[in-house]
Amino acid sequence: MAEKQFSMNRKEWRKFFKKQRRKRIRQKLAQVRDQAEAERLTNPNYLAYLREKELLENEERERQEERSRYENALWVDQEKQAQQTFQEKQRQFEQANREENEKRERIRKEFEEHERKAREAIAEKERLLEEYRKKQQERERMLAEFLVGIDDHAAVLKEMNHTRPSQNPCTFFAKTGACRYNARCSSNHSIPGLSEFLLIPNFFTHPALDDQRHPEYGNDSGIEFDDDDLYNCFREFFLDVMEEFETFGSIEKVFVCRNFEPHLRGNVYIQYADMRSAARAYQRMNGRFYASRQLRVEFRAPITWTSAVCGKLIKYGLSEVNNVTTNMRMTPICRS
Numbered sequence: 001m002a003e004k005q006f007s008m009n010r011k012e013w014r015k016f017f018k019k020q021r022r023k024r025i026r027q028k029l030a031q032v033r034d035q036a037e038a039e040r041l042t043n044p045n046y047l048a049y050l051r052e053k054e055l056l057e058n059e060e061r062e063r064q065e066e067r068s069r070y071e072n073a074l075w076v077d078q079e080k081q082a083q084q085t086f087q088e089k090q091r092q093f094e095q096a097n098r099e100e101n102e103k104r105e106r107i108r109k110e111f112e113e114h115e116r117k118a119r120e121a122i123a124e125k126e127r128l129l130e131e132y133r134k135k136q137q138e139r140e141r142m143l144a145e146f147l148v149g150i151d152d153h154a155a156v157l158k159e160m161n162h163t164r165p166s167q168n169p170c171t172f173f174a175k176t177g178a179c180r181y182n183a184r185c186s187s188n189h190s191i192p193g194l195s196e197f198l199l200i201p202n203f204f205t206h207p208a209l210d211d212q213r214h215p216e217y218g219n220d221s222g223i224e225f226d227d228d229d230l231y232n233c234f235r236e237f238f239l240d241v242m243e244e245f246e247t248f249g250s251i252e253k254v255f256v257c258r259n260f261e262p263h264l265r266g267n268v269y270i271q272y273a274d275m276r277s278a279a280r281a282y283q284r285m286n287g288r289f290y291a292s293r294q295l296r297v298e299f300r301a302p303i304t305w306t307s308a309v310c311g312k313l314i315k316y317g318l319s320e321v322n323n324v325t326t327n328m329r330m331t332p333i334c335r336s
Contacts, residue, residue, distance in 0.1 A: 139193070146194075147279055154275075157194035160301075164188040175308050177300040180263045195299040196278045197271045200285075203241070203295065204256050204266035206233050241290075245270060248284065249277020255305065269303070 008016065040046040142153035163183065170187035173179040177199050179189065208230045234256070245251060250273040257267040272278040278299070286297040 143279055143283065147276060147283065159193050161191045161193060162188050175303070176264065177269070177303055178263045178267060180261065182263070190301065192299050192301050194275055194279060195301060196273070196275045197269065197300045197302050198278055198281060199298045199300045200268045200295055202266045203268040204234065204237055205291070206230055209258065209260060209265050245281055248281040249273060269300070
């Protein structure tokens with residue numbers, strides 16, 4: 001010890017001395033504490049305090065464990081409910097996705113079905129148009145042969161064409177050969193393929209027959225023209241048209257409608273003495289232009305004029321065509 005102290009300087013010696021002093025102090029305090037603890041262990045009150053303290057600690061530990069078990073059970077229950085909620089939402093989401101996919105698939109199938117039907121309708125329309133073209137070409141061929149005197153196809157050409165074969169006949173069409181509903185009519189229109197009777201719809205035009213608004217005369221355009229004006233215009237039209245139609249054959253009757261109804265207004269009915277004359281007129285005049293308007297010539301079955309004409313029936317034969325007099329009048333057809 002002396003050698004160690006002899007080798008230390010003052011600063012190191014003081015440091016060592018303080019360390020030893022702190023050590024002695026700690027040892028002394030530990031001895032005092034151990035002695036006090038030994039004395040307390042011999043004290044019945046202290047022992048009772050320790051037992052009570054241990055009991056309280058055990059109770060507190062049990063409460064903590066019970067609380068921990070309760071919180072764990074509560075967490076497990078909440079987790080279970082959360083899992084059930086999640087699974088329910090997942091099921092609903094999958095159901096919604098499945099329904100959405102089914103809806104999209106249904107829409108896709110409906111669209112494809114619609115497209116397929118549209119393609120089939122277009123194909124069917126093209127097929128029908130092609131059949132119609134072939135029939136028209138065949139009919140034109142047979143009509144051309146009929147015009148040169150070949151009667152082999154006369155029976156086929158005379159066959160009636162029906163717009164709605166399963167429906168009842170249209171009384172208006174049967175009476176006047178024209179119907180206000182045209183192809184939209186729910187009844188059947190019977191049209192001969194060949195006849196001596198021709199119809200040219202809306203052939204004759206005049207402001208007195210027009211019930212629409214005129215740009216110059218307004219809604220009262222009809223009152224600006226009297227019967228003489230209408231007659232003079234009709235006379236010029238009659239002479240001009242009959243000169244052309246007489247070149248195809250002998251004309252027996254001519255009727256012109258003096259009506260305001262659009263489907264009857266200015267209709268011209270021409271009845272030839274024979275079918276070949278009517279066929280020649282049909283072939284040459286159908287599609288031609290007159291007064292900047294394209295003509296549409298159609299065959300019609302003979303009409304009973306006593307039931308179709310309003311009032312007095314005026315007929316024009318061939319002799320009257322060549323010798324037009326002031327007795328010429330237009331024929332008012334019954335409105336249908």
